[in-house]
Amino acid sequence: MxxxxxxxxxxxxxxxxxxxxxxxxxxxxxxxxxxxxxxxxxxxxxxxxxxxxxxxxxxxxxxxxxxxxxxxxxxxxxxxxxxxxxxxxxxxxxxxxxxxxxxxxxxxxxxxxxxxxxxxxxxxxxxxxxxxxxxxxxxxxxxxxxxxxxxxxxxxxxxxxxxxLLHELDLSNNRLVGAFPDVVLRLPSLRYLDLRFNDFEGPVPAELFDRPLDAIFLNSNRLRFRIPDNVGNSPASVLVLANNDFGGCLPASVANMSGTLDEIILMNTGLKSCIPPELGMLTGLAVLDVSHNSLMGAIPGELARLENIEQLDLGHNRLTGDVPEGICHLPHLQNFTYSYNFITGEPPVCMHVKAFDDRRNCIPGRPDQRPAEQCQFQNTHHAPEKYN
Known part of the structure; x- marks a missing residue:
């Protein structure tokens, strides 16, 4: 029938x-x-x-x-x-x-x-x-x-x-569209959310970071309009927002995640301004990636407090000044990347990090650095975008 x-x-x-x-x-x-x-x-x-x-x-x-x-x-x-x-x-x-x-x-x-x-x-x-x-x-x-x-x-x-009763929702790598699916905010048992590699667009609701989620994967969508200021309310151990277009600054409230956060990936999210020194309070952090943004200013010395950090990627930004020596003394640091910036000095100890990348900076005496005409910009805000 x-x-x-x-x-x-x-x-x-x-x-x-x-x-x-x-x-x-x-x-x-x-x-x-x-x-x-x-x-x-x-x-x-x-x-x-x-x-x-x-x-x-x-x-x-x-x-x-x-x-x-x-x-x-x-x-x-x-x-x-x-x-x-x-x-x-x-x-x-x-x-x-x-x-x-x-x-x-x-x-x-x-x-x-x-x-x-x-x-x-x-x-x-x-x-x-x-x-x-x-x-x-x-x-x-x-x-x-x-x-x-x-x-x-x-x-x-x-x-x-x-x-x-839904505990894990993984809809990643599909062709789902529309605004952020706020239905996930009404799932009381949800702890694992993976929506990456879709076509969701618009803002991320601030309420997401008030939910008891352990893992949040939103990378590679078309999300915009700044990371909500209450991001630090989240108890997540993994937060991946890469390859979206949030712009603005990374909220200082992220420091409130120090008790839970293990990995934070903010690569290519349109972040501007400086690296917030409050990141140094994330002492349990193992992975920090803020590469491929437009971050400016010096690398904050507070990052030397990341005693459990293993992977630190600051590459492809507009950072200036010297690399703080304390970062390169961190006991678990295995990979430290700060290539494609405008760094002018690095302590010799950094070269002993298991894997480090200082290419395309302005460090005297180091190979594969920027040409002099690119290093003339005292304010990297005025450097052409192609130099990132």
């Missing part, structure tokens, strides 16, 4: 039977179908994604519980929304045994260990094309949703806000 007319006829017969035969109204399959249809009507009445239309459930199918029936509807709606599936992942999405579908993982429900539910969907590197349907919000027990390295386009459906 595949046509719309046949589908509606089958459903009409079932609903008529429920009305005419009272004892059938108590049947679990009938109740589940009615409940399911009500939920779907709610979905199609609102939300920011694309509905998959009513999903026909064969009356002969039986499900261990109503949640697996919902999961069946969600996965069939997603199957409908897929336009290209070169690895034939959805070829296994047949029949009522949702737990046997490729990419779907089931486990005991958190609130009832006797119920089996869909706990995880992992479609990483499936290279599917299509969109994300509203019915994904029916996967109410989902803790992990991974769909990176596909070709999903369109918006992130607002119905995902129903995934109250």
């Amino acid at each position: 595949t046509t719309t007319t046949t589908n509606h006829s089958a459903k009409s017969i079932l609903l008529l039977a429920l009305l005419l035969v009272p004892h059938l109204a108590a049947a679990s399959s009938g109740d589940a179908l009615i409940s399911q249809r009500r939920r779907l009507l709610d979905y199609h009445g609102g939300g920011g994604g694309h509905g998959g239309g009513d999903v026909y459930v064969d009356p002969s199918y039986t499900f261990p519980n109503a949640r697996l029936r919902d999961a069946y509807v969600a996965m069939q709606a997603w199957k409908r929304a897929v336009l290209s599936d070169p690895h034939n992942v959805t070829g296994t999405w047949i029949g009522p045994d949702v737990c046997a579908y490729e990419g779907v993982f089931c486990a005991a429900a958190r609130d009832d260990p006797h119920l089996v539910v869909v706990a995880s969907v992992d479609l990483n590197h499936a290279d599917m094309a299509g969109h994300l349907p509203d019915e994904l919000g029916l996967l109410a027990d989902l803790a992990v949703l991974h769909a990176n390295s596909n070709r999903f386009c369109g918006a992130v459906p607002s119905t995902l806000e129903r995934l109250h």
Whole structure:
């Protein structure tokens, strides 16, 4: 039964039977179908994604519980929304045994260990094309949703806000568009957010940094309009904002992340002005990358307090003055890059760092430095952009 007319006829017969035969109204399959249809009507009445239309459930199918029936509807709606599936992942999405579908993982429900539910969907590197349907919000027990390295386009459906148990959301490396998907701000259990390599645009909402996220990956989108001043409120251990166009300064509040932050990547984000000395308070930091920006002034001596730093990249900016000697004495420093700046002096100890790069500066006696005419700019604000 595949046509719309046949589908509606089958459903009409079932609903008529429920009305005419009272004892059938108590049947679990009938109740589940009615409940399911009500939920779907709610979905199609609102939300920011694309509905998959009513999903026909064969009356002969039986499900261990109503949640697996919902999961069946969600996965069939997603199957409908897929336009290209070169690895034939959805070829296994047949029949009522949702737990046997490729990419779907089931486990005991958190609130009832006797119920089996869909706990995880992992479609990483499936290279599917299509969109994300509203019915994904029916996967109410989902803790992990991974769909990176596909070709999903369109918006992130607002119905995902129903995934109250979602702990990890990875939609990276797709073709998703629109404003920052603020539905992620309404996921109370979310700790890992990866939206990199998409086409989200506009500002990052300040509320994001008030959420209890451990990892935030937003790099390689089209986000703009400055990094919010409250970025330091975030308890994240990893913050990656690279390859966007925020501009402005790095808020000094980032120093408030000293108790949690391990890595911060701000490469090519349009940052201007100086490196805030407050960065030196991030004593647990292992990786700091502010390269490929327009940062000016001296390298702050406070960076010598980064006692756990391993990778420090200040390259491709407009920094001037001498490299603070204390930085090169840091015990864990393995890679120190300050190439393509206007640095005029470096202590000899810096050359003993396992991997350091001082090319294209203005350091007397060092090889591969800038020509004299480029080093004449006392104020690097006036240096041509091509010198970065």
